[in-house]
Amino acid sequence: DSHIQYERVGADVTMKCGSMDWDAAVTWMANGTDIDDSHLNGSYLILKNVDLTQSGQYFCYEGSSWHLKYQTILRVGVPPKEPVLMCRSNNYPKGFYCSWHLPSPTYIPNTFNISVIHGTREMVCEKDVFPKNRCHIRYLQLFSTVKYKVTLTVTNALGKNSTSLTFDEFAIVKPDPPESVVAKPVPNNPRRLEVSWQNPSSWPDPESFPLKFFLRYRPLILDQWQHVELSDGTSHTITDAYAGKEYIIQVAAKDNDIGTWSDWSVAVHATPWTEEPKHLTTEVQITETTSTSTSSFMPPPTTKICDKGAG
Amino acid sequence: MAAADTPSASLRHHDLCSRGIRLARKMRSDVTDLLDIYVEQQGLDASISVAAVEGVPAAAAERWAEQTGTQRLLDNLAAYRAFRVLLAQMLEEQREQLGDANGELGPALAAVLLQVSAFAYHLEELLELESRRTPAEEGSEPPAPPRLSLFEQKLRGLGVLRELAQWAVRSVRDLRQLAKHGPGSSAALGLADSQ
């Protein structure tokens, strides 16, 4: 049974042909290919400054009898760098999850170990089946001023590294973006668009833990967004849209009292209602169109709807 | 005693809850500002961790979702009464330590103390609406503050304000739970399957 031998990139590797003497006649093969004598020192195989390509299976046979005297699997890799760890609560107040990745590959197997300490209490982090680099922690306490400390340790055959995060319960609360965003023109209102959306399904109890929303919209022809913050409700009517211009609209969410804004929702597009063209005199239309297109563009002020009262 | 669940009681209950939530959110915002002033004036590192401070009601709650409405009000009332004493002690300490040089800290601390007192009174009103007798305040003379070094005193003050900020958030949540259900419903008010 061949064992696995891990070596760092750039290392010098010496393999002995099992119990064979130094001066015994032997043949070394790597991945089915003979290794030429330049790599041999007597019966020892010398690999200088190994690189990733030299990973593979190595066999050593006794010169004349071709008896297999030694075999190994060489895995060339690097020790793990400090892992990148992120913790977030998108389903407050149920719990939070932590996910991690390595900034660069190690080319050899790594094992991750995570510990979550809250004050003096160690908490269980239930690992996800998929994706593997994520686990969940249930809040046993709410409104705690005691910080959470999460320490992630990554180990492989060539080394070990770790990172840790210390945070307050409320600091990592970040909902998922709002879902089912819909934008519709409002008949007979060339400057209005009706936008509606839903609380992210991952947010467990919007009634007890209401979210507030941030809407941004702009005509495709402009780069400057307009924003409006809404302290409750899941719909809003844009009343200052440019007639006939296609708009791009996105929404973000945040807990009413703690944490940070979600990412922006999926963008939706809509164009305000425009009057159906009449069959009679077309000249009238032309003169009318010419006059409107020359008006200068003034960005409408940002609209801020105040907090219409709590609850 | 008027029945707890008459239409007028419900309207008053919802009004008290809504006003309580606004007061708690304002208090939280002011406490957060006060924390910044305090950290800066006391020359502390904002990220410094403070162990649990003796005599300061912890906002942390286990199985918070399962609490009854009355339990929420009683816990809140006890906490804000305690904070009223603690903030008064802090105000006295600032006067003693900083004299006339307490800059923004003194007035900001006094303003939050007023809000805490108002909120405690507000909770008493809610409790009375729940046809509950408001628990008497423990004894007239508040416990003397422990003898601490100046640095411990600074950390203790930080601990008090951090805990108060958390209580303000908790109070908003508690009052929302109460607002969902009418007055006099001491049933468990909370998330169906959380915690």
Place this chain on the structure above:
Amino acid sequence: PQNLKCVTHNLRKMVCTWEISSKRRHGQTEFCYNTNDLPPLCFKTKEKRVEIPVPESFTTVKITTYSISGAALATRHFEIHKKDISFVPLAPHILSLTPDLSTSTLTLKWSDNGSTFPYGLDASWEIEILRKEPMENVTHESYNSKLTHEDIVHSWNWKSDMPLECTSHYVRIRQYVNVTQFDGHKVWSDWSPLEVVPGKDTEPHGSGLFPQDTVVAVGSNVTFCCVHEEGRQVQRMSYGAKDYPLIRLSSRSSAIRVLNASASDASGTNIVCRMSENGMDGTVLFVGYGPDIPQDLSCETSNFVIIKCTWKPGRASGLYGVRGTKYSLFESVSGKNVSCEVNEMKKERVCGFPVLADQKTYNFVLGVSNPIGQTKALLLVDLNQRVNPETPEKLTVYGNSSTSVHLRWFINGSFAEIRLLCQIEISSGHSEQKLHNVSMPGGKFSTYTAQLNTLHPYTKYQFRVRCSAADHFWRWSDWSGTEKHTTLEA
């Protein structure tokens, strides 16, 4: 017998020792000596040392060794001259080593055993202070005294550059006596045994950050130490926002040294020690200035009830609250002392002192102190020469004449013992303002009147009044409010 050596500790007796070179086992030794032409004295001893008197000039010695069976083995003669004798004072005995934690001062007391020596010898002392694990010399101090043939207890203070709690401080002392007339070899005594003031780092659960909540002058150098329990490590120590290099004092104590400390904020500068296992300790340092001598101290009275003293404080101390600068006004004639309420944020300083019955002269001492220092200012005041009356009130003008009016006003205060000089300002329409002075005896919280004649008939006039002390003018009061009056037609 060989290598005979004699040492005296007290200039009267000397201890002589010798060596025996032969390998053979020997029994007793006979020691004979004679001094100053006296007959020899002999005695037997098993030791190789004897104590005999110090000779005036020299002593002859004969040492004979005997075998176990009593047969004489060897005899040797010696001549000991004064110059061959060494004078080594006995190691001093420390009576006490007392720490004053509040000032980080050690007080060492020891007896100089003066009674051992003749009168009037000069004695030198070396005091060594050691610290740290492993022990290091901190300082080597010298101290001189005169021996008076009596046992004098000496006391010597040393202020440590770090709090005594930080780590154990060890002290030892040795002595040198300058016996000019002794021509033998003179050397320092042995060191006394070490006396120790144990640090907090030797107490089983001793811990803390020292010094605790102290006040120092700007520019001071301060050492802070973090004492912790066994098994913990200090990871870093910061002064304000800056980390400082750690100095290891012992396995349970580390220190930092802050040089030339600058003025701290009102709430002081935090010193934080962060240890392993989330351990943390802290203290606060207040860095400020001692009080300046008050400038322009001036005292006056506006009502003969209260004397109001004002002064300029000079440079701000940078210390507030309980550590702020305190002012007190002491009057030496009456012996009365008043402490002054002062607002540190305001520039001007005011203090009130009650006017005392039957006392005209006041010898004030304005005492100023804060934790860093104290100072004072003096002022001798003749109160009658420092009257600045209150503003005249309730001025009324009346009269039913075309050329004269009566004015009446009230002054809050007790001026019964002085004369007042009051000035009435008369203005009317286009004509130039006129001032009319009138003096009158002062009254006690009373009303004053004056009459003005030679006015023009049927003319609109405006009057206001101010007063001062008639004798020894000091300051006018503020003007009263203005009163209008029109004279009757002619």
